[in-house]
Every structure is written in structure tokens, then in C-alpha cells.
Amino acid sequence: MSNLKYDVIVVGAGPAGLAAATVLAKAGVKVVVVERGQFAGSKNVMGGVFYSDCMKGIIDDFPGKAPVERHIIDQRVWLLDKDSFVGFNHKNELFNKKPYNCHTVFRAKFDSWFAKQAADAGALIITRTLAKEAIIENNKIVGIKTGRPDGDIKADCVIIADGVNSLLAKSLGFRKEIKRESVALAVKEVIGLDEKIINERFNVKSGEGVTIEVTGNFFNGEAMAFIYTNKKSISLGVGMVVEDLVKNKINPNDLMESFKAHPSVVPLIDGGETKEYLAHLIPEGGYKDMPKLVGNGVMIAGDAAMMVDAIHREGSNLAVTSGKLAAETYLEAAKTGDFSEKSLSLYEKKKLKESFVIKDLKKYKGVPSLLQHNKRLLQQYPKLINNAAYEILNVNGISKNDKEKLLWKNMKSQIGVSNLIKDLFKLWRNVG
Amino acid sequence: MRLEDKLYLDGYKIDEIGGSHLVIKDMSVCLNCELQQCLYICPSGVYDFDAERGEIEVNYDACLECGTCRIACQYSNIDWRYPRGGFGVSYKFG
The missing domain is CATH 3.50.50.60 (FAD/NAD(P)-binding domain)
Known part of the structure; x- marks a missing residue:
């Protein structure tokens, strides 16, 4: 040469x-x-x-x-807690029109x-x-x-x-060397499943796909995770900022196994066979770390x-x-x-x-440090929201007024009104 | 599922001639390291404490080349390079 x-x-x-x-x-x-x-x-x-x-x-x-695998028509977000999640999703026929917005690959x-x-x-x-x-x-x-x-x-x-x-x-x-706060390690598994089973479990037709983005408090830290549908497999991943992995002494494969064992995840991957195990860093430091x-x-x-x-x-x-x-x-x-x-x-x-x-x-240049330094956002709030959803939906003879009082009391003791206002303001400033 | 079984699924070409692309710069630093992050942070368990030899063993043939160990090591004691061209992990799916 x-x-x-x-x-x-x-x-x-x-x-x-x-x-x-x-x-x-x-x-x-x-x-x-x-x-x-x-x-x-x-x-x-x-x-x-x-x-x-x-x-x-x-x-x-x-x-x-x-x-390409499936074009995405349904995007879901889960705020996860130990045994539960609160989720919302957006499914739209417009995403079924060509040219497709995005595909899994x-x-x-x-x-x-x-x-x-x-x-x-x-x-x-x-x-x-x-x-x-x-x-x-x-x-x-x-x-x-x-x-x-x-x-x-x-x-x-x-x-x-x-x-x-x-x-x-x-x-x-x-x-310089990448900072631990600026980069997340993600591990992923490709889990083989029958195409028909994927269609049924995710409520889509062949070719159509679903993504689930997950955040919240599990495994003693704030992790992000995802579940994406491919034609005949599911890509399931979980990631955490390296600084948090180090601080909490977390083994990434343990993190993966704990996510796979979550009661909301188990039925989606049941019967699947892992085809590949992968690891990669995601540069999340953004603008300030370029x-x-x-x-x-x-x-x-x-x-x-x-x-x-x-x-x-x-x-x-x-x-x-x-x-x-x-x-x-x-x-x-x-x-x-x-x-x-x-x-x-x-x-x-x-x-x-x-x-x-x-x-x-x-x-979004302020977001990485906001999430890194404000543990409430991804740890306490998802937990609080999950508790609130449960209390509201669980009928047990307590009046709705009393339930609302209890939820507000929980919020005040766990987060505090001034912190809530500060957090909302910071979120609005950095994300809005 | 055990980590060993997962790693078995990944395509890999071991560099028998070039040897390890990961080298611990100074073992005495590791032995005095209070946290030894490398032992738990690696997604493929490359680093192992060999009690008999009293050293940290580097199983480079399991490395997924993510770079986490290099960034996590508080003493920057890992000389982290890519494997030689054509060697190392080779994903089917990615």
C-alpha cells in the first residue's frame, strides 16, 4: 500500500x-x-x-x-419502578405512510x-x-x-x-480522555422470536414495529433501557452512565438480567432465544463535550x-x-x-x-449534567408516579380526597414542594 | 442466562500472534487499588483476579471493545487499544 x-x-x-x-x-x-x-x-x-x-x-x-427490519409506527415510553411501570405511547397511521420515518436495523x-x-x-x-x-x-x-x-x-x-x-x-x-459522566455503557441482546408472536405481543402487523424506551429506578440506580422489535427478533438493551455503574458497583450483565426479569418485560421476551450479546459506549455528554x-x-x-x-x-x-x-x-x-x-x-x-x-x-446542552446531578428526576419521580397510579387505580374503600391528600403528603416528604418547583423549572429550561 | 453462554454466541477472531490488545500498565497499582472497578464493570468479564498468581488476569479474547474499563479505571492503568485489523469481536447482527 x-x-x-x-x-x-x-x-x-x-x-x-x-x-x-x-x-x-x-x-x-x-x-x-x-x-x-x-x-x-x-x-x-x-x-x-x-x-x-x-x-x-x-x-x-x-x-x-x-x-431494514420494521418501520416504527408505535413508540412507547415506560417510567419503570420495581414491579410496575407508568407508560404512554403514540401510535399513528401517518407512520405507516411512505417514506417511513424510521426503521429498526x-x-x-x-x-x-x-x-x-x-x-x-x-x-x-x-x-x-x-x-x-x-x-x-x-x-x-x-x-x-x-x-x-x-x-x-x-x-x-x-x-x-x-x-x-x-x-x-x-x-x-x-x-482528552472521555469523562465517566459523559458516556453510558449499553449492553444489548438480540432475542430471536417468531414473527407472528412478535406481531401479537406488540399489536402490529408484519413489517410494522414498536419501540419502548424505558427509564426509571431499578437496580439501585438510574438506568435507561429499550425494547425494539425487529422482523424475527427483539433488541433489548439496558444502559447506565459509566460514573453511575462505578459508583453503584454494578456489573452490566447483572443489570441486563435484572431488566429481563422485570415482570413487565418477561411476557414480551418469553420463549425467545438470545442470538447475540453486545456492548457499546454511547457518547452522551452532548454539546459541551464535543x-x-x-x-x-x-x-x-x-x-x-x-x-x-x-x-x-x-x-x-x-x-x-x-x-x-x-x-x-x-x-x-x-x-x-x-x-x-x-x-x-x-x-x-x-x-x-x-x-x-x-x-x-x-x-439540549444542559440535559446531561442535569440528569447526572439531579437524581430525583430519574429515580424518585418515576417511583412517585408509579405509587400515585397504583393508589388512584386500587379501590380499597379510601375516599379519593383522602388518597389525594396522601399522595401530596408523600410528594412533600420525598421530594418537597420547593424541589418540585425547582425541578419543573429546570426541566422546562433544559428540555422545553 | 450465564455470561459465558452469551459470549459463546458472539463471533470472535482471536489474535494468537499479536496477543492481548489490553495491557495492564503496572500490576502493583492494581493490587493496591481499593476499588478495582475493572473486576465488575466489564460487560464481558475480561478482568479476573487470579488468586494463585496474585494478579489480575486479562481475558482479552472475551473483549467486546467497548472501552468502559479504560474510562472506569481510576488510575488510568489500562493500555487500551483496538485489536489488530480483522481481529476481535465480529457481530452478526450489531
Whole structure:
């Protein structure tokens, strides 16, 4: 591979990198994608919801033949307590109209398909190859050293899209080590079930899907969890901020088993057979924890840039969009042949800033620390709401007035009126 | 379901030649570590205390490459790298 010269090197065959590569290849740019896995997607994990809109301008008529599982028509939220949940959901026939808003996907299959689209457009995808470090000449990134013998590859520009751990971004000094508060570990199981059983249990037809987002107080900490329907399986995951795992001394697999044993979860997965067990970090620090995004000859996109909107479970669409915008920035810069930090800053200062990516990340920039520092929100309130629902619905001879008094008393003793007002205000400020 | 049985389901290519991509920098730091987060925080149980040898054992062939151990270790005592290209976990579903 020595003396190979490309226009652009993309590090990482995930949604950010493959979006960049597809856009560049379609524009006639000589682009190579370097991926360390056995195939594109083999290392890649997410809960499973992929939003379609971001593919506009990258793949015509998406999803077309893309390997998607079910399009989501019913979205549920559970506030969980030990033996119960209070939930709400939104099911809408509008979500049954094409183009579908979002689908569940398996990333190993999806990214593999996406890589094929990039390759068909003219990108070279090199798998089983680790991008070890950047080659820097005259204070400019001019390529990468790979783990292969004579494996240096040179290019005018490098797009770093190597995912949440981004050792490259770290080695370049674009960011420090990720903080424990800024990242959640999610473990997931793919549980095989008959298609008909899934349809019946979730009240949908074949092809239609359901997502359940779960939050609340279980396993002595505040965990997030999800249950997503695929064609013939369920993706079930549970996650917790690393700081909370450490503090509460929680083993992630124990957390998973405790969620699977919850009385509201058991009937949904009953009779299922686990097909795969996965673990991955989710960069939840948001806007405040984003690294430096641009340098001389380099741009960073996707999870490597901490672009996840955790409260809306959006990440892959931010990755695709940022990858596309990095590619567009390259195309602009190529007109003058200037790939300096100043020239490429168009990516951050204009393209990203004007897109929903930065607008959304900025809007919710206070949420990660709000949730991290205010344990009431995800622990005490779900418990209180579950208790209230039970008291109201359980008929036991006590008058409704007395019940309301009791509930208010519980609220006052467990949370306090001033805290309630403060919490509501903070929620409104940060989320509203 | 036991963790061992779950890990058995995952595709994996072990790097026999390159060896472990996870290296404990200084074992004496671990032995004096009061919390030893690595022993409980790893989703695939890579880190194990070997009482006979009095050391923490690194079962790198179970690593799912999530990076949690590196971030959780209070002494930053884990030299965490990716496996060589083509090695390590290989998901079917993802």
C-alpha cells in the first residue's frame, strides 16, 4: 500500500464515514475508507432505530433494498419502578405512510449494505485494517499509518469517523480522555422470536414495529433501557452512565438480567432465544463535550465527535448528516485546493451550525449534567408516579380526597414542594 | 442466562500472534487499588483476579471493545487499544 495517494481518507465504516465516502465518491473524488473490522459493520452497535430523512442526498429512494427490519409506527415510553411501570405511547397511521420515518436495523447488516453503496459509487473500502495514527507533516495531517506492512496512505484530507472511543481524535489532542459522566455503557441482546408472536405481543402487523424506551429506578440506580422489535427478533438493551455503574458497583450483565426479569418485560421476551450479546459506549455528554472538530487536513464526524442527542435516542442520523457535511466541506475546499484548518472550518462554523445537528445538541446542552446531578428526576419521580397510579387505580374503600391528600403528603416528604418547583423549572429550561 | 453462554454466541477472531490488545500498565497499582472497578464493570468479564498468581488476569479474547474499563479505571492503568485489523469481536447482527 506504500505511496498510495488519495484525495480523502475516511477512518471508520460506520454511518458517518460511509455517508462521507458515498457523497465524495459520487462527486468523483478518489476516496478510501479504512475499517478495522472483518467487514463494514462487524464492530458496530446501536439500539437499532435509524431515521430515514438523513439519507436524502446520499442514497436515492432510501430505504430501497437496504436491510431494514420494521418501520416504527408505535413508540412507547415506560417510567419503570420495581414491579410496575407508568407508560404512554403514540401510535399513528401517518407512520405507516411512505417514506417511513424510521426503521429498526441491525448495524452489521446495515453498514455492510451502506459500504456496498459507497463502493458502487466508486469508494474503495479497505477492511481488516486499523488506522493506527495520523501522519503529520508541516503541522498538517497528510495521511494515516495503518497496521499493515508498508501501510501508509496519504491524502489531502482525512475524515475521522472511528466511533465513540476515537483513539485518533485523542492522539491528535483534539480531545482528552472521555469523562465517566459523559458516556453510558449499553449492553444489548438480540432475542430471536417468531414473527407472528412478535406481531401479537406488540399489536402490529408484519413489517410494522414498536419501540419502548424505558427509564426509571431499578437496580439501585438510574438506568435507561429499550425494547425494539425487529422482523424475527427483539433488541433489548439496558444502559447506565459509566460514573453511575462505578459508583453503584454494578456489573452490566447483572443489570441486563435484572431488566429481563422485570415482570413487565418477561411476557414480551418469553420463549425467545438470545442470538447475540453486545456492548457499546454511547457518547452522551452532548454539546459541551464535543472535541475540536477541524484541524489542518482533518475533520471529525459522528460518535467520534460526540454527536448524540441522547434524550431523543438520535445518533446515527447525526452521524450521517455530519459525514455528509464533512464531505461537502471537502468539495468546497477542493475548489481552491486549500485544506487548512481555516478553510475546513466551514464544516463547523457554517455547515454544522446551520444544520439540526448543532442546533439540537446546543438546545439540549444542559440535559446531561442535569440528569447526572439531579437524581430525583430519574429515580424518585418515576417511583412517585408509579405509587400515585397504583393508589388512584386500587379501590380499597379510601375516599379519593383522602388518597389525594396522601399522595401530596408523600410528594412533600420525598421530594418537597420547593424541589418540585425547582425541578419543573429546570426541566422546562433544559428540555422545553 | 450465564455470561459465558452469551459470549459463546458472539463471533470472535482471536489474535494468537499479536496477543492481548489490553495491557495492564503496572500490576502493583492494581493490587493496591481499593476499588478495582475493572473486576465488575466489564460487560464481558475480561478482568479476573487470579488468586494463585496474585494478579489480575486479562481475558482479552472475551473483549467486546467497548472501552468502559479504560474510562472506569481510576488510575488510568489500562493500555487500551483496538485489536489488530480483522481481529476481535465480529457481530452478526450489531
